Amino acid sequence: MAVELATDDVEYCDFDSDTSLLDWDIVLFKPAIDEFIDYSSHFQGKPSLSDSSSFRLKERVEHWRREIKDAVESGKTVIVFLADLNLVYIDTDRREYSGTGRNQKTTRIVSEYDNYQCIPANISPVKAKGSAMRITPRGSELIASYWKEFEKHSKYKVILSGDKVPTCITTKSGEKSVGAIYKSKNSSGALIFLPDIDFYDDAFLEGKDDRQVWTEEARVFASKMLKAVVAIDKTLEKEGESTPEPEWVKDEQYELDKESKVKASLLKTEERLEKLQSQKGKLLEELRDLSRLRSLLYEKGKPLEHSIIDALSIIGFTAEQYHDTESEFDVVFESKEGRLIGEAEGKDNKPINIDKLRQLEMNIHEDLERDEVDKPAKAVLFGNAFRLEPVGSRSEPFTAKCKSAAVRSSTALVFTPDLFRVARYLSNKKDARFAARCRKAILKTTELVVFPEVPEQPGTHSEDVAESKT
Template sequence: MANKKILTIGFSLASDQTETCEFDSDMSLLDWDIVLFKPDINDYLYRRESTFEGKPCLSDDQSFKLKAQSEHWRREIKAAIEHGKLVLVYLSELTQLSVATGKKEYSGTGRNQKVTRIVTGYDNYQSIPLVLKPVTSKGREIKLADKNFECISSYWNEFSSVSSYKVFIEGEVVPCLLTRHGNKVVGAIYRSKNSNGALLCLPDIDFYPESFFVGEEDEENEGDWTPEAMQFASRMINAIVSIEKALRSAAELTPEPDWARDSKYKLSKEAVVSEKLLEIEGKLEAIQAEKEAAIDEIKDLARLRNLLFEKGKPLELAILDALKIIGFEVSQFDNGESEFDAVFKSDEGRLIGEAEGKDNKAINIDKLRQLAMNIHEDLEREDVSEPAKPVLFGNPYRLQPVGDRLEPFTVKCVSAAITSSTALVFTPDLFLVAKYLSGKADSAYAARCRKAILASVGKVDFPDVPKETATETEQANAEKGV
């Protein structure tokens, strides 16, 4: 019966007849016949920066990501409906939080100036392209509405016992399910006027009860789906396919034939609205280009954090970014015979670096051999008159929080570095230096950091990052909007 392409978002079913994706996905919905959507943004709560008026408050970056993701689903759900798809939204708990608006207020002048970040309320229902006006309320006593319930009657007969409402809907919607007492709307249906598509809002279901998973008593299969979960999924798929079939047969819309699109059948107002649409699309293209430029800039800035957890080429590029911030002229060298991860220089001297990241180990002497060879090969070049300073950049235990890591370089590595006059740079230390200098023009501190690398034999101890003044600390706190 289920010869339909079905996608679940925010949860999954124990069936190979469906596919699933997370809320944070750029999936298009046009490839699917039926979409089951749960607006779950709890992951954003775990990433909150602070609280404001008792609600979790997101950073500028996370605010942008949540709003962009919600906009993506609004657009995709609307497009899916207009292309004849069925979208089922499970009305999960209302999740309220505060997000940045991108605006700031300034008060005071000079060193006494304070910056206040402006935030606004937001919730998980912003991802749905209907004005639902959800109000938090919980219960299980639900009944079918007097009309508009026909398409879900068999579904409701099957799943009413495991359904519960988490919100009332107070927007202008067509109800199909009501509370048994008070007639509050807890289920609604929206049908497209231009296609056979529909958006159906239903009370929530717990898709992950304990009985759906193999327990620890079966160590080999622990966490796998149980037969009960698979039976539930099969029943669910049959029920929603029946809903889709009922909606389609009740509102079969004939596609407009090509001949009916002839200009002689066009309404005069269509031309006016079409011109208006072209103008709007032009503005949207300009805004989209501006948005993409901002996204690219954020990605470039965020690349510096690769010093904390990356290896290979991403780590090398982050090191180059950091060295530029510190004031070095940097490049990578590859003439087909020799390849150096980093060549960098300043008034203080010229250096060659190698980068190494380890998942769960300290940095050993392996890269020191490669680095020594690079120094000699570099010296053999006609335009080089003296050996460069060797620097080994290490990111050990890269998958662990920085504060939990053991010594970054092995004893043997440190001993060999001293013998070869090599500087050992722990990349999370380099991140702290670059983070400070990326937001602060402090040429004196940058020079001290460059000299620390050039003068060090063994592990580099960068000078302490200058502390903020009391005024700067107040401004930083004010910018959090708290």
């Protein structure tokens, strides 16, 4: 289920999931995309999503549209609670450029998008709010018992204005459609649209040991909801009962001419889909590799270590992890300018303290004891302090004690979001001189490393513009 209930008899998944709906007979679904929306960026009064958020949202929307359609055609009951209509602008991957040199301006082409794109039905939702509703004769056949129990909990947040909507609930005045039932022609499956319900009502949650837990009222509500949707599913199953096609009917002598043509077209389409899926898999893998650099902004542990190695490689170091039977170092890296050993530390909501410096000093001594090493390596502590907060709002990444100890031990302190800034620039542009300055900044600094400012690039100034609808 894609809505959360206070019972162990259902399984919850969020919108940003690749779960298949074919594993369940009944699905409760809400087209809610709040987790994708960053309200800090707007265009024409609506949220404007970043490139990465646009890609993720379109991918999830396509996933759910496909899953809902397949589930209904496979005989499942999918109930959609009609949540708020969220209008946003998403990136189209198209750019327009004007001006030259430092004055060049990039225009990002965006298009309007909404959360109901994931619904495989022409319902054309329009924003509207209210609670006065009535059930229609069509609805009384299937959802009368549900409506009797949950009408008091229901509120409409959109009106369905699509053509030929099979309405089951209307507004009391104006008789606008706020609920509908689409039945599959090929199975007992159905796609049912119902007015929204607040599944996180204040009466359903209470604080306990610094966390929110379900109340007894929430458990009673969940039990009633389960009984109601199971009753709907059983009614649909009885209505849609059909005799399975016997094997002898599949003989070619009974096949329609148009069937063979459609089957041939279907086979070609499946072949194209296989190729596209293979291409998509390769592109997704490439995208994951490229996006790993962003781990410098928010990760800790092994993921942070791997992204540090990626960044150091980008700025011209030969970098790798080192471990043998006696020693294990987060990263050993070198260039023509010198050789260095680094330790990485990420903190959720604290600055980096002196603890890791002790470990780093031990690593330098262990490394020097190796026969192939002639002189001590430069010590570098990579810190991702306050990693769960936006970079611009973080406090000092290293404690005063850590800084003073770094001066004494000639250790360079690197704030990983600063490393991300220069590595991002160098991943997009070959600039050997700038890369050398970055390497020297690490090699020559004791205490906090200050990287050189990233050169201003053509197309730095940008604005959004809506895609033409012509």
